[in-house]
Amino acid sequence: MFLKNTTIALLLSVSLSSFAQQFAQNKDVNTQEIPLSYLDSLKTTFVKDNMALCVDSLWMNELTNLDLYNEITTDIENVDLDKKVDYDLPTSLLKSRLKAMNAKSPFRIEYNESLENVIKSYLKYRKKSFGRLMGLSQYYFPIFEEAFAKENVPLEIKYLAIVESALNPKAVSRMGATGLWQFMYQTGKQYDLNIDSYVDERSDPLKATAAAAQYMSRMYKIFGDWELVLASYNSGPGNVSKAIRRSGGKQNYWNIRKKLPKETQGYVPAFLATMYLYEYHKEHGIVPDEAVMQHFATDTVMVRKQLSFKQISDLLDVPVSQLQVLNPSYKLNVIPHYNDKNHYLRLPNAKIAVFVSNEEKIYAYADYLQDLKEHPYNRSRLSTNSSSSSKSGKRVVERNTKYYKIRRGDNLGSIAKKYHVTITNLKKWNNLRSNKIASGKRLKIITTSISYQKTEPKEVNNQLVAKNNDILAVSEMVNTNYTVQKGDVLGTIASKFNTSVTDLKKWNNLKNNTIAQGSRLIVAQKQTAVTDTIQTKATLKENTAANQLTYSVKRGDSLYSIARKYPGVSITDLKKWNNIKGESIKPGMKLKIRS
Known part of the structure; x- marks a missing residue:
């Protein structure tokens, strides 16, 4: 037994020693400095929130799925209220349930055969759809209830958004009605919903719901009946008023229904049938889908510069599809910035903290990408220092x-x-x-x-670039040549001299990629400054040293952010002055800055 224990102990000791050695080796490998892209370098400096948010991609897709909207719209337009539906629901049981609903609702929920037919039709053909809708409503209903409570509107009107849009903020009708509450353009403008090239607030859940609540409150003051308010929301108050007159002054929806437009005739029954299915979904075996994100698990932050969903997605690791769902009012997947109006970004709570903690870095990244874009009116920058360079061409x-x-x-x-x-x-x-x-x-x-295609050098006229302290500086082109070796191709030569195949072909007037062994190629063109003899090279060197600063790199810095601190300084300048080959810099490094 002693020998056995000793053997086991010896094996464990050897194994642990081997494991420790392997771990140390792996650690050395993993701690090698690897150049980072600007995006990844920036993200490594982010202050992060440890809370993890799991978002089910299938549920995100459900929020933007138009199938339910199309189904419900078709049902309302083509419903036959007089057609009996064969479904196992005793009329007596339905009457008692409707009576119980009526007792706790400001709506007059009374049994009639038309309503029974719609309820049975939904139960027979749309049970699965209502399971999906109940999952979506876990996100949207808290928004609706808060807005309706402020305007003293019955909370049951939240079910109207299902009839209107199937809870899809991007739903657009054939007539152009848009959003959860299907506002037409003029009605949206009437209720101060902003609509422009970037933004359509008819698709904003909060603002559109507030507008819908105001509309309902206003219509109730006119008709004094919530069923007629619903009818006016669908067909307009003018059509409801006409139906009342044509019915001899009757003011009950069921009494004027036949005088209303066809779509509106099935509108209120669809609303009441929806309310019934939500109230008694358990009794009918309807299982709501689970929504993994509730509205109270999100928050908003004001955006102070224009940002695209792609930029936010890359920086915060939030899928673009999720940003679209949480911010449906932005039509071009871009959050604009206007001087006279604020715009807000809705994010999961865990990501709000990351955004706020790193806001300046996020805007710096957006500026960096903006500077990379080709602008229609680029101006060449003239430099008074021969060592500073700018890309042109x-x-x-x-x-x-x-x-x-x-x-x-x-x-x-x-x-x-x-x-x-x-x-x-x-x-x-x-x-x-x-x-x-x-x-x-x-x-x-x-x-x-x-890469940048250089401007062809001119033999006769040189470019005047500076005239300071009686120094005349004139630029001229200097070529670097290379003799083609056996096995060389343009790609390998371009890589060797840190240039592009396009430049090689342009400098050497090549029409294709074929090159001959032994031929001489121009592999670099450099613009150099030639000064007159008024000031010696020693004096120039002295002036350069006098105008040189030293910058200590801080955590979170990048070559781009440092260059922006000093007017006239580019990333190329920084790399050249400090012999930096890649983009990577470390905190504590001392960088030369020449002014």
């Missing part, structure tokens, strides 16, 4: 696709960092639904390079 964007074979121990994060891309894009390019990857498989990676 035609901007060329090249997309290259390569494939990476997954090795043991790889993960999406390390691969994304290696190739300066995001995890989100890696998953998108390879149709990955999770972060799991298998060794031996190949991943598609798409990289984008930006």
Whole structure:
């Protein structure tokens, strides 16, 4: 027994020693410095909330699914209130249930055969649809109830949104009525709902519901009957008034129903039938779908600069589809910024904290992307310092696709960092639904390079760039040449000299990618400054040192954010002055800044 225990102890000791050595090796490998893209570098500095939010993608899709809207709209338009439906629901039981509903509602809920036919039709053909609607209503009903309570409108009117839009904020009727409450353009404007190229507040759950509550309250003051209020909401108060006159002054919906437009004749019965199914769904075996997000689990933050859903998604790791559901009033997936109006972003509570804690960095990232765009009126920047440079000429964007074979121990994060891309894009390019990857498989990676085609040099006229302190500085083009070796191709040569194939072809007047061994290629064109002899090189060096600053890199800094601190300084300048080859910088680094 002693020998056995000793052997086991020895094996454990050897195993632990081996494990510790392997762990140390792995740790060394994992702590290698890997260049980060600006996006990933920025996100590593974010102050994060530890609360995890699980959003069911199927439920998110349900919120934007138009099937239910189409089904309910068709039902209301084509319902035959006089057609009996064969369904096992005793009339006596239905009467007693409607009576119980009437006792606790301001609506006059009375039994009639037309209502019975609609209820039985829904139970027979739409039970599954109502299970889905009840799942959606867990998100929207709290919004409705709060708005109706403020205007002293019956809370039961929340069921009207099911009849109107099947709880889809993006629903649009054939006539152009839009949103949860199906406002027409003029009615939306009448109730101060903003509609422009970026925003349509008819699709905003909060603002549209507040407008609907105001409309209901106003109509009740006119008709004094909630069923007639519903009828006026569907067909307009003018049609209801006409129906009352044509019916000899009768003011009960069921008495004037035949005088109303056809669609409105099935409107109130559809509303009451919906109310019944919600009240007695358990008795009829209707199981509501579970909504994994409640409205009270979200909050809003005011946006102070224009942001796109794509930018927010990349920074906060929130799916664009979720942003669309939570912010349906933004028509172009962009939150605009106007000087005279505030706009708000709705996010899950866990993400609100991340946004607020990193707001300035988020806006800096948006500015960075904006600066990358090609603007219609670019102005060349003239520099008074020969060492500072700016890109000029035609901007060329090249997309290259390569494939990476997954090795043991790889993960999406390390691969994304290696190739300066995001995890989100890696998953998108390879149709990955999770972060799991298998060794031996190949991943598609798409990289984008930006180059600038230089302006052709002129032999006669040089460009005047500076005249300071009696120094005349004139720019001229200096070429770097390369002799083509055996096996060389344009792609490898371009990579070797940190340029693009497009530039190589332009500088060498190449019409295709064919090059001959032994031929000489221009592989770089550089604009240099030539000064006159008034001031010596030693004096120039002295002036440069006098105008040089030192900046200590702080946590969260990037080359882009540092360049923005100093007017006239570019990322290219910073990299050149400090011999930085990539984009990566570390806190504590000392950077030279020349003014």
